[in-house]
Amino acid sequence: MKPLDVLQQSLHKRVLVELRGGHSFRGVLDGFDQHLNLVLSGAEEVVNDQVTPKAGVTLLRGDSIVYISP
Amino acid sequence: MKPLDVLQQSLHKRVLVELRGGHSFRGVLDGFDQHLNLVLSGAEEVVNDQVTPKAGVTLLRGDSIVYISP
Amino acid sequence: MKPLDVLQQSLHKRVLVELRGGHSFRGVLDGFDQHLNLVLSGAEEVVNDQVTPKAGVTLLRGDSIVYISP
Amino acid sequence: MKPLDVLQQSLHKRVLVELRGGHSFRGVLDGFDQHLNLVLSGAEEVVNDQVTPKAGVTLLRGDSIVYISP
Amino acid sequence: MKPLDVLQQSLHKRVLVELRGGHSFRGVLDGFDQHLNLVLSGAEEVVNDQVTPKAGVTLLRGDSIVYISP
Amino acid sequence: MKPLDVLQQSLHKRVLVELRGGHSFRGVLDGFDQHLNLVLSGAEEVVNDQVTPKAGVTLLRGDSIVYISP
Amino acid sequence: MKPLDVLQQSLHKRVLVELRGGHSFRGVLDGFDQHLNLVLSGAEEVVNDQVTPKAGVTLLRGDSIVYISP
Numbered sequence: 391m392k393p394l395d396v397l398q399q400s401l402h403k404r405v406l407v408e409l410r411g412g413h414s415f416r417g418v419l420d421g422f423d424q425h426l427n428l429v430l431s432g433a434e435e436v437v438n439d440q441v442t443p444k445a446g447v448t449l450l451r452g453d454s455i456v457y458i459s460p
Numbered sequence: 461m462k463p464l465d466v467l468q469q470s471l472h473k474r475v476l477v478e479l480r481g482g483h484s485f486r487g488v489l490d491g492f493d494q495h496l497n498l499v500l501s502g503a504e505e506v507v508n509d510q511v512t513p514k515a516g517v518t519l520l521r522g523d524s525i526v527y528i529s530p
Numbered sequence: 531m532k533p534l535d536v537l538q539q540s541l542h543k544r545v546l547v548e549l550r551g552g553h554s555f556r557g558v559l560d561g562f563d564q565h566l567n568l569v570l571s572g573a574e575e576v577v578n579d580q581v582t583p584k585a586g587v588t589l590l591r592g593d594s595i596v597y598i599s600p
Numbered sequence: 601m602k603p604l605d606v607l608q609q610s611l612h613k614r615v616l617v618e619l620r621g622g623h624s625f626r627g628v629l630d631g632f633d634q635h636l637n638l639v640l641s642g643a644e645e646v647v648n649d650q651v652t653p654k655a656g657v658t659l660l661r662g663d664s665i666v667y668i669s670p
Numbered sequence: 671m672k673p674l675d676v677l678q679q680s681l682h683k684r685v686l687v688e689l690r691g692g693h694s695f696r697g698v699l700d701g702f703d704q705h706l707n708l709v710l711s712g713a714e715e716v717v718n719d720q721v722t723p724k725a726g727v728t729l730l731r732g733d734s735i736v737y738i739s740p
Numbered sequence: 741m742k743p744l745d746v747l748q749q750s751l752h753k754r755v756l757v758e759l760r761g762g763h764s765f766r767g768v769l770d771g772f773d774q775h776l777n778l779v780l781s782g783a784e785e786v787v788n789d790q791v792t793p794k795a796g797v798t799l800l801r802g803d804s805i806v807y808i809s810p
Numbered sequence: 811m812k813p814l815d816v817l818q819q820s821l822h823k824r825v826l827v828e829l830r831g832g833h834s835f836r837g838v839l840d841g842f843d844q845h846l847n848l849v850l851s852g853a854e855e856v857v858n859d860q861v862t863p864k865a866g867v868t869l870l871r872g873d874s875i876v877y878i879s880p
Contacts (some may be wrong), residue, residue, distance in 0.1 A: 446529065449529070597695070664806045671867070736874045
C-alpha cells in the first residue's frame with residue numbers, strides 16, 4: 391500500500407497528525423495533495439495535553455508533518 | 461477538497477496562520493500562490509499573547525507556515 | 531543493494547524507524563514510496579522508553595526519518 | 601493579489617522584513633526575485649531593539665525570511 | 671575522485687557514518703544511491719559512547735548524514 | 741535592481757556576510773553563483789567579536805547565508 | 811572566479827571545512843561535485859579543539875558545509 395493510498399482511504403475519517411515541535415491535530419481528513427498538505431475539518435489542536443478546537447477547515451502544511459495515524 | 465481549494469475559499473475572509481517558532485498572524489487572506497506564500501491585509505502578529513497590528517498588506521513566506529485555519 | 535531494495539525486501543516485516551527529535555516507531559512495513567514515506571501497520575510509537583500503540587496504519591513522512599532497521 | 605504582486609507594489613517603499621532567528625530589517629525595497637531574495641537600500645538591522653544602520657544596499661536571502669510588511 | 675566514487679570504492683568495506691544530532695553508525699556498506707542514502711550490514715549505532723548492534727541491514731537517510739569515513 | 745545584480749555590482753568590493761548561527765565574514769567578493777555561493781578573498785571570520793583572518797580565498801555556501809551588505 | 815572554480819583550484823591542496831553544529835575538518839581536497847559534497851584525504855576532525863585523525867578518505871556532505879577555506 392502506497393503512502394498516498396493511505397490518505398485516500400482515510401478520507402472523511404478521523405486522523406491524528408503529529409507536527410514538528412510538539413503540536414498535534416485531530417480531525418476529519420477532508421483532502422490532501424502530493425506534498426502531504428492536509429485539510430482537516432472539526433479539528434482540535436493538542437499542545438502539551440491542552441486541546442483547542444478549530445472552527446471550519448484547517449490546512450496543515452506537509453513540510454511540518456512527522457506522522458499521520460487513525 | 462484540495463489544500464489550495466481551502467485557500468481559494470478563504471479569500472477575503474479572516475484566517476489564523478501559525479508560523480514556526482511561535483509567531484502567529486491573524487488577518488484577511490488577500491492572496492496566495494502554490495508555495496503557500498500568503499498575502500494578509502489588516503494583519504495582527506501574535507507572539508506570546510502580545511498583539512501587534514501591521515499596516516497595509518503582509519506577505520508570509522510559505523516555508524514558515526505550520527497551519528492555516530479560519 | 532540499493533536503499534529502495536532494502537525497503538522492498540522489508541515489506542510485510544517488522545521494522546524500527548528512528549525519526550528526528552527522539553521519536554521512534556516499530557511496526558510492520560506495509561508500503562513506501564521514493565521519498566521514503568512509509569506505511570506501518572500495528573505500529574507502536576516509542577518516546578523516551580514510553581510505548582504507545584497506534585491503531586490501523588501509520589504514515590511516516592520520509593523527511594523526518596533518520597534510519598530504518600529490522 | 602499574488603504574493604509577488606505585493607513585492608512589485610512595495611518597490612521603492614519602506615518595508616519591514618522579519619528573518620528567522622530574531623533578526624529583522626527595515627529599509628526601502630529596491631528589488632526582489634522569485635525566490636523572495638530581497639534588495640533593501642538605507643537598511644537598518646534590528647536585533648533585540650538594537651538598531652544597526654547598513655550602508656549601501658543589503659541583499660536578504662529569501663530562505664531566511666518569515667514575513668514582509670510595510 | 672568524485673564523492674560517489676568514494677562510496678563505490680567503499681562497497682563491502684566498513685565505514686563510519688556521522689549523522690546530525692550526535693548519532694553515528696559503523697557497519698559494512700552494502701549499497702547507496704545518488705541521494706547518499708546508505709545501506710549498512712552488521713551495523714552498530716553509537717550515541718554518547720553507547721554501542722547498540724542492529725540486526726540485518728540498516729538504511730540511513732542521506733539527508734541526515736554529515737560525513738562518511740572508513 | 742535584482743538580487744544577483746547587487747552581487748555583480750559588489751564584485752571586487754568589500755562585503756559583510758552574515759551566516760546562520762552567529763558567524764559572519766568580511767572580505768572582498770571575488771565571485772558568486774546563482775545559489776548565492778560566494779567567493780571572498782582576504783576574508784576575516786567574526787564570531788562574538790572575535791576576528792580570525794583567513795588566508796587565500798574562502799568559499800561560503802549560499803544555504804548558510806542570511807544577508808550580504810557592503 | 812566562480813565558487814566551483816575555487817574548489818577546482820584547491821584540488822590536492824589542504825583545506826579547512828567548517829560544518830554546521832561546530833564540527834570542522836582539515837585535509838587534502840581529493841574531489842567534489844556540484845552539490846559541494848567533498849572528498850578529503852588525510853583528514854582530521856576538529857570539535858572544540860579536540861583533533862581526531864581519520865584514516866583513508868572522508869566524504870563530507872555538501873548540505874552540512876558552512877564554508878571552505880585554504
